[in-house]
Amino acid sequence: MGRPTVHDIAREAGVSLATVDRVLNARPGVKQATIARVNAVIETIGYVRDVAAANLARQRSFTFAFVLPDRDTAFLASLRREIKVAGDHVRMDRVNLNLVSVATENAASYSMEIDRLIAQQIDGIALMATETPQIRDAIRRARAAGVRVITLVSDQPLSERDHFVGINNTAAGRTAGLLMGRFIGARPGKVLVIAGTMLARDHAERRLGFDQVIHSQFPNLTSLPTMECHDDPEVIAAKIPPLLADHPDILGIYSIGAGNRGLLRALAGNSTKPVVVAHELSPHARDALLDGTFDVVLTQDVGHIIRSATRVLRAFAEGRDIIAAQERIRLDVFIRENLP
Amino acid sequence: MGRPTVHDIAREAGVSLATVDRVLNARPGVKQATIARVNAVIETIGYVRDVAAANLARQRSFTFAFVLPDRDTAFLASLRREIKVAGDHVRMDRVNLNLVSVATENAASYSMEIDRLIAQQIDGIALMATETPQIRDAIRRARAAGVRVITLVSDQPLSERDHFVGINNTAAGRTAGLLMGRFIGARPGKVLVIAGTMLARDHAERRLGFDQVIHSQFPNLTSLPTMECHDDPEVIAAKIPPLLADHPDILGIYSIGAGNRGLLRALAGNSTKPVVVAHELSPHARDALLDGTFDVVLTQDVGHIIRSATRVLRAFAEGRDIIAAQERIRLDVFIRENLP
DNA sequence: GTAGACATGAGGTACGTCCCTCATTTATGG
DNA sequence: CCATAAATGAGGGACGTACCTCATGTCTAC
Numbered sequence: 189m190g191r192p193t194v195h196d197i198a199r200e201a202g203v204s205l206a207t208v209d210r211v212l213n214a215r216p217g218v219k220q221a222t223i224a225r226v227n228a229v230i231e232t233i234g235y236v237r238d239v240a241a242a243n244l245a246r247q248r249s250f251t252f253a254f255v256l257p258d259r260d261t262a263f264l265a266s267l268r269r270e271i272k273v274a275g276d277h278v279r280m281d282r283v284n285l286n287l288v289s290v291a292t293e294n295a296a297s298y299s300m301e302i303d304r305l306i307a308q309q310i311d312g313i314a315l316m317a318t319e320t321p322q323i324r325d326a327i328r329r330a331r332a333a334g335v336r337v338i339t340l341v342s343d344q345p346l347s348e349r350d351h352f353v354g355i356n357n358t359a360a361g362r363t364a365g366l367l368m369g370r371f372i373g374a375r376p377g378k379v380l381v382i383a384g385t386m387l388a389r390d391h392a393e394r395r396l397g398f399d400q401v402i403h404s405q406f407p408n409l410t411s412l413p414t415m416e417c418h419d420d421p422e423v424i425a426a427k428i429p430p431l432l433a434d435h436p437d438i439l440g441i442y443s444i445g446a447g448n449r450g451l452l453r454a455l456a457g458n459s460t461k462p463v464v465v466a467h468e469l470s471p472h473a474r475d476a477l478l479d480g481t482f483d484v485v486l487t488q489d490v491g492h493i494i495r496s497a498t499r500v501l502r503a504f505a506e507g508r509d510i511i512a513a514q515e516r517i518r519l520d521v522f523i524r525e526n527l528p
Numbered sequence: 529m530g531r532p533t534v535h536d537i538a539r540e541a542g543v544s545l546a547t548v549d550r551v552l553n554a555r556p557g558v559k560q561a562t563i564a565r566v567n568a569v570i571e572t573i574g575y576v577r578d579v580a581a582a583n584l585a586r587q588r589s590f591t592f593a594f595v596l597p598d599r600d601t602a603f604l605a606s607l608r609r610e611i612k613v614a615g616d617h618v619r620m621d622r623v624n625l626n627l628v629s630v631a632t633e634n635a636a637s638y639s640m641e642i643d644r645l646i647a648q649q650i651d652g653i654a655l656m657a658t659e660t661p662q663i664r665d666a667i668r669r670a671r672a673a674g675v676r677v678i679t680l681v682s683d684q685p686l687s688e689r690d691h692f693v694g695i696n697n698t699a700a701g702r703t704a705g706l707l708m709g710r711f712i713g714a715r716p717g718k719v720l721v722i723a724g725t726m727l728a729r730d731h732a733e734r735r736l737g738f739d740q741v742i743h744s745q746f747p748n749l750t751s752l753p754t755m756e757c758h759d760d761p762e763v764i765a766a767k768i769p770p771l772l773a774d775h776p777d778i779l780g781i782y783s784i785g786a787g788n789r790g791l792l793r794a795l796a797g798n799s800t801k802p803v804v805v806a807h808e809l810s811p812h813a814r815d816a817l818l819d820g821t822f823d824v825v826l827t828q829d830v831g832h833i834i835r836s837a838t839r840v841l842r843a844f845a846e847g848r849d850i851i852a853a854q855e856r857i858r859l860d861v862f863i864r865e866n867l868p
Numbered sequence: 869g870t871a872g873a874c875a876t877g878a879g880g881t882a883c884g885t886c887c888c889t890c891a892t893t894t895a896t897g898g
Numbered sequence: 899c900c901a902t903a904a905a906t907g908a909g910g911g912a913c914g915t916a917c918c919t920c921a922t923g924t925c926t927a928c
Contacts, residue, residue: 190587191622193884204907209886217905219895236620240580241884244913247530277851280531280576362865373713401865491853511617513831516868521861525702525741528856533914544877549916557875581914584883 192235201229249282250311252501255301257292261419261446262470270494278498295322302326306333312501316340318387336504340497342390353497355488355519357390361397364465367484368440369406371463376408377439384419384445394444421450428454438462448473455481469522477524487520532575541569589622590651592841595641597632601759601786602810610834618838635662642666646673652841656680658727676844680837682730693837695828695859697730701737704805707824708780709746711803716748717779724759724785734784761790768794778802788813795821809862817864827860
């Protein structure tokens, strides 16, 4: 009456349990015709493997590694925090999460780290990195060694990664552009774009989306060349004030990356109030929304990203398929009025 | 080596497996002192029950009921669809989801339906309903019978429901208000608010939040009294055009509930283009965003709602606690530029 | 001192799957 | 037709927990 089991398959297909087991687990020694018959029965009686029982029986445990840049931004800190939290929760399902920080400026050390993980037979890697040939090669080596790789936050579409967990950054940039344009209104002027580095695909894509919308829909606005400030608050705090002084007609600022503390310092002394769109809801960004310094903060829910990455890696490891809709990370649009 | 098991507890506490089992499953016949000792050991060795093995052993299966209004809106259709999808996915974890549609105008039939579910020993109920005393009482009876109840989409905070799955509707209204105000700009004028019924708490809360922001932050705007159109496209299509004719200074329309097809028909013949903020990303709303008739669509991800409700009901049934952050349903802000 | 209640121990079976061994049947090639 | 390989059957022990029975130990009250 309950759900069908392997015994039901065996009975219906007229084979022994051993054969059913061989088919189910793709073990050798079964005729093609028999495989087909067993699979047909599985189909008709609607058998689904009891994952709980299977995991119990095979005492399987998985170890996944999250490889992140070792920089010290609020966003990375929250990623690390969520990895720890998620790790505590999935441990009881025999899943271990390792957190690895790598010097970001050094692609070679990144690559070595991935090789180290391959060597220790890791069950999956979640990777956040800039797009470089070395890292692409490392991903290829991992895949060749049978290790699944997913990219996190910033994609590497040209690599052989199995999956990407993160928002659509072009859409994020377009959203920033539209809100910027509509909040500014009809006034003519300039908008300033601050990014970490254009080598990071997420930053480049945001810039691209932003420009698409500003250029096509808001002819009253001109966007200035990207200021690359390497997500460093000090650099931002130093570079922005002279720029604002040079261009009194800057009506908006789009802060693509991290270092918002520096931006806040730069804006504190400013007489005019540009429309500011920033990314990632850190405590500083939150305060800035509340006091009106920032107008919009676009965010990706870090907890969701980590949980999604864990689910996806696990699905890969267990050979299951994933619920695409559940794994799509959405862009959160925060204004003062809908702060969580 | 591996995670501790019941055997480890027994050894450490110097009791037999039977006693550990009695303590773990709250069976009678154990001295208070022994219970304490066993629990202390559990604490120190960090034992966590292997839920998979436990469920396997006790051959437990759960049945949850989703009770929804029987009306025929795009939003309800998508809820029903997602319940089916989620049902297919959780079946393999021995969870069954039943979908029950109830005539919404009749609180008595709602109440009867809940009693029927209680009688058939359902393991949990997810409920979407207007706030009435009859339904509150029905929820109380369910809880008294040991059936967990969660509210869906529209909360019943005065009832004894165990949990609410849905967005913060006041925040949604505030978001609508702010975007409306900023998109309109400095022009003076009126905004029109269309809702289903103010008896639905979600609609009432959205209206409340919307007014808070419009009144406090946009003195140039006046919001007209709520038009209750019972989510009926025909009613909306009939009522709106004369209103727009009477008030040529309507600069914005906030559509709180369903029936957006009617609103689109009403706006089609209109000469001016008010800023329109609507809820729920139906195909019609999507098209309206793309062609510029709608400016903002606020949405709650229906798939997330259903999956969250299922997870929460299951956690209750299994006596586990829930990951609060994972179960918070977020408000999605869609504009043309970030459509999925 | 003893009946009775209570507390605990000992041991087993079951859940559905995995994975192993060993025996036996069936097909294949020479 | 026989040697050999391939395919299949039969069976059992694990995994960690639930839940059952039966026996035995220990205390309390009279």
